[in-house]
Amino acid sequence: MITTKLATIAVLATVAAAAPTTAAPTTTEVRPFKFSQWVDDIINPDVEALTPEQAVEAYYQSVNATTSTQTGGTKAKRFSVQCYTSEYTRAEVNPAAMCVSSLAALGNGVTYSWSGYAKSVTLCNDIPNVELVAVSGTDGPKVATAQQLAIGGGHIMDACTWGGRTGGLAFEDFNPDIQIYLRRQI
Template identity: 35%
Template sequence: MITYRFLTLASLALALPLAAAAPTVSEALEIREVFSFEKWVDSIIANPDTALSPEQAIEAWTASTNGTSSEALSKRAASCVGMADQAYVPDAIICINTLASLGSQACVANAVAVFWTHGRAQVVGVAGPVAYVSTTCQKVAETAGKIMDQCTSGQFTGGQLSNVADNRMAVHLRLPS
C-alpha cells in the first residue's frame, strides 16, 4: 500500500509541471503574432537579400490573419478609406517593396506627389501645412506598411497616415485616380 501511494504521488508530482507548462488554445492564439507590413518594410531596409519577397509577404500576412479576431486587427491610427477607393493588396505590396528598395532616395511632395503606382495601387504624398516636404522613400514605404497593417481587409487596403519621419507629409495608399 505504501508503494502504491508513493507511485501515485510521484506521478502526480511529475504531471503537474507538465500540465501547467502546456498553453491553452486561447493562450496559443494570443501568442501568435499578426504579420506586420511595417516590419516587413524594416526587413527590406535592413537587408533586402534576406527579406521576404512580395509574394511571400502576402502568404505570411494571409497565414497570420486566418482565425485572428477582428479585435486584434482593428486598432487604428490611420484613417482608412472606403471600399471604392481601396487598393488591391498584391499591387500595394509591389508599390511598398519598390519604395523600400529605393533606399535613402528622396521622395518629395511639392503639394501632391505620386510616389509609385502599380496596377490597382498607388502611394501618394501630400504636403501640408507647408508646400514642400522631402523624406526618404523608405520612410514613405514604412508609413504605407503601417497603413496596410491597420486598413487591410481581405484583398483590399487603403488609407492615409502622417509620414513616420515627418508629420508635415501625409502618405496615402489607394486605388489610382
C-alpha cells in the same frame, strides 16, 4: 493482509510520483503579422525579408490563426492613419505590398521633392491598380525618402487591410505636413 496494504501503497506511490506536478502550457501565442515590421525588415540589410507574396501570405495566415480578444471599447489604432472604406478607392493587397516593398528596397538614397500647397508626387505607377501618393499640406518645399514613404505605406496596411484590400492615408512623424495615400490607381 499487511502485504496487500503494502503492495497497494507501493502502487499508489508509483502513480503519484509519475504524475506531473504542474500543467505544461499547450498553447503558443500567435502574433499578428505587421506590414510595418516587414518594411523594417526590408530596410535592414542584416535581415532577409519576405517577398511581397510571402508577406501577404503571412498576413493571411496570422489573421486566420488569431482570434479577437477584444471585449469592448476601442481597438488600438495609429492616430495618424485614416482608412478608406470604398472598394473603389481601396487597392488589392498584393499590388499594395509590391508597391511598399519596392519603395523600401530603394533605400534612403532615393528622395522625392516637391513644393507648394496640395502639390504631390505619385509613385508605383508601374504596378497596376495601386499608387502611393505624397501630398503637401502646406506651402514650401517637401522632401521624403523612398523608405519614409514605404514606412507610411506599411502603417496604412497595418491599420487598413481587410477583405483582400487596403488603403488609406497617413501622417508620418518625419514630416506631419506630408500626407501619404495608399490607394487604387485613379
